[in-house]
Amino acid sequence: MTAVAHVKQEFLGLERSIVVDDGLQDVRPFNRVLESMIPKESAEHRAERHEGVRRDLDGGLVGHGTSLRECRRIPRTVFFGPSRRLRAMSTRVLAFEAWDAGSHRAVRRSIEHHGTMGWHFLTLPGRSPKWRLRHAALRFSELVRDGMGGGGEPPFPLLDADAIVATGMLSASDLRATLPRPLRDRPLILSMHENQIAYPTSDGGKAVDRDRDAHLAFTNLASIEAADRVVWNSRWNLESFVTGMRNILSHAPEPLGGRWEDRLRDRSVVVPPPVEFDEVEDATVLHNNGEDSYSGEDGRPDDLIRVAWPHRWEHDKGCDEFLRLADEAWRREQDGGPAIRWVILGQPRQTVPDALKTLLERHDSRVEQAASLPRRDYLQRLAACDWVLSTATHEFFGLAVAEALIAGCRPWLPDRLSYPELVPTDAIGLDPWSDPGWNATDERKPTTPEAESLQARIRARLEPARAANAVKRLETIVQASIDAAVDETNS
Structure with a gap:
C-alpha cells in the first residue's frame, strides 16, 4: 500500500510527487530525498513558510491510509509552504472529504485551485459508501487526534481552524461530538453533494435494505441538525430530501413535529458545485x-x-x-x-x-x-x-x-x-x-x-x-458563518 505526497511550493517554482511506503518506520532517508528535491530558499521565504500553514497533499497521505502522525514526522517543508496566492490568507478552513472520488474529488480540487482561504483537506478514498456514512467521522476524529501529538515537531495546525467544512458522506453530528474540544465550537458548514433519501436502491432491493437506507437518511438529518450552515448543490437536492424525510417521519412511532424542517430551511443555501x-x-x-x-x-x-x-x-x-x-x-x-x-x-x-x-x-x-x-x-x-x-x-x-x-x-x-x-x-x-x-x-x-x-x-x-464564482460563493458562506459565531460569542 502506497501513498503519494504531492509536494507543491509555488513560490519556489517546484511541483513534484513522491511515493511513500505506508509501512515506513524511519523517515530520515525519505527526509533526505525530499530535502534534495527542494532548492535552497531565502531567509524571507523561510520565515513565510514557517508562518504559513497550508497542507497541500492533494488528499494523498491521509486519503490513502497514512496517519497524521507520519505526516508530523516528515519535515514541515513538505506539507507547509504558502504560494503567492496563499501567503496573505488569514482564514483557515479544516475540510473533511469522506468520498474523495469522482465529482467529490473534482469539487475539492476546484476549491483548492480557486479558493482564497487556507483550506486544509483530510480525505478518505471513495469506497464503501454505507461504511463511510457511519464510520468516517470517527476515523477523521482519530486522525485529527493523532496529528496533535508531541515528538518535538510543531503540531499539525488543525486547532487553528476558523471553520469546519464536511460533506454529507459522513455523520457531521458524530464528527462534532468526537473532534477535540477546541474544534467543537467552530462553525460547521455541511456540503450536501447528495442525500440518502433520493439516492436510489438497486433494482429489486429487499425491504431490510430499504429500512437500512432509512437509517442513512436519519444520518443526513442528524448531520443537518449539527451544522450551522447547509450548502446544497441544487434546489432539487434540498427539496427531494425534505419531501422524502416527511414521508419517512410519517411512519415514526412518535411524531418529530415540523420544526426540523424550519431549522433546515433557515440554515440552508443552494450553491452549484464548481465547474471548470x-x-x-x-x-x-x-x-x-x-x-x-x-x-x-x-x-x-x-x-x-x-x-x-x-x-x-x-x-x-x-x-x-x-x-x-x-x-x-x-x-x-x-x-x-x-x-x-x-x-x-x-x-x-x-x-x-x-x-x-x-x-x-x-x-x-x-x-x-x-x-x-x-x-x-x-x-x-x-x-x-x-x-x-x-x-x-x-x-x-x-x-x-x-x-x-x-x-x-x-x-x-x-x-x-x-x-x-x-x-x-x-x-x-x-x-x-x-x-x-x-x-x-x-x-x-x-x-x-x-x-x-x-x-x-x-x-x-x-x-x-463557473468554478471561480462557485468557490467564491462558498467562501462567502464560510466567512459569514465565522462572523456569526464571533458575534454570538461577543454578545
Whole structure:
C-alpha cells in the first residue's frame, strides 16, 4: 500500500510527487530525498513558510491510509509552504472529504485551485459508501487526534481552524461530538453533494435494505441538525430530501413535529458545485481547430448527429429509456430521419445493466464510443458531439451534463431532477427530431436567431457554476458563518 505526497511550493517554482511506503518506520532517508528535491530558499521565504500553514497533499497521505502522525514526522517543508496566492490568507478552513472520488474529488480540487482561504483537506478514498456514512467521522476524529501529538515537531495546525467544512458522506453530528474540544465550537458548514433519501436502491432491493437506507437518511438529518450552515448543490437536492424525510417521519412511532424542517430551511443555501469552464473551453477550442473532428471521404464534416450520453453505466441512469430512444432513432433513420450516432462516455461498471448490454449489441454500428477516457480525451470527444442526452432517474446536479452544455452540446434533457435548474424552461424537452434550428452544420453552430439566443441563455444560466464564482460563493458562506459565531460569542 502506497501513498503519494504531492509536494507543491509555488513560490519556489517546484511541483513534484513522491511515493511513500505506508509501512515506513524511519523517515530520515525519505527526509533526505525530499530535502534534495527542494532548492535552497531565502531567509524571507523561510520565515513565510514557517508562518504559513497550508497542507497541500492533494488528499494523498491521509486519503490513502497514512496517519497524521507520519505526516508530523516528515519535515514541515513538505506539507507547509504558502504560494503567492496563499501567503496573505488569514482564514483557515479544516475540510473533511469522506468520498474523495469522482465529482467529490473534482469539487475539492476546484476549491483548492480557486479558493482564497487556507483550506486544509483530510480525505478518505471513495469506497464503501454505507461504511463511510457511519464510520468516517470517527476515523477523521482519530486522525485529527493523532496529528496533535508531541515528538518535538510543531503540531499539525488543525486547532487553528476558523471553520469546519464536511460533506454529507459522513455523520457531521458524530464528527462534532468526537473532534477535540477546541474544534467543537467552530462553525460547521455541511456540503450536501447528495442525500440518502433520493439516492436510489438497486433494482429489486429487499425491504431490510430499504429500512437500512432509512437509517442513512436519519444520518443526513442528524448531520443537518449539527451544522450551522447547509450548502446544497441544487434546489432539487434540498427539496427531494425534505419531501422524502416527511414521508419517512410519517411512519415514526412518535411524531418529530415540523420544526426540523424550519431549522433546515433557515440554515440552508443552494450553491452549484464548481465547474471548470476553462478546462472545457480549452478542449472546445482544440476541437474547433481541427483536433478530433469528424469528416467524410472528401474531408468535409459529415452530416451525422452525434449524441453524448455521459453517465455511469448503472440502473439509476435510465438505461431502459436510453435503449428505447436508440431503437426509436434507428427506426426514424430508416424512414429518412437524421442519422444519430451514440458517444457513450460514462464510467463502465463491473456489472453492466441488461438494457445497456442490449443497446451495445443491437446498435453496435451506431455506437462510436463506449468506454471511459482520460480527462483531456473525454472533453475533446464531448466537444465533438452535437447533443447531450440524459435519461437519468437520479441526479443531484448533473456535472457531466453541465460540462457538455458548456462545450456547446444541445440539451436533450427530461423535465425532472435538477435539469430544469441547469437550462431555461424552453430548453427542456428538445431533441434532434424537434430541432429549433440547431441542425448539425459544418461549424456546429445554431442555425436560427432563436437557437443562438437559447444557447446564450443556457450559458448565462450556468455562469454561477463557473468554478471561480462557485468557490467564491462558498467562501462567502464560510466567512459569514465565522462572523456569526464571533458575534454570538461577543454578545
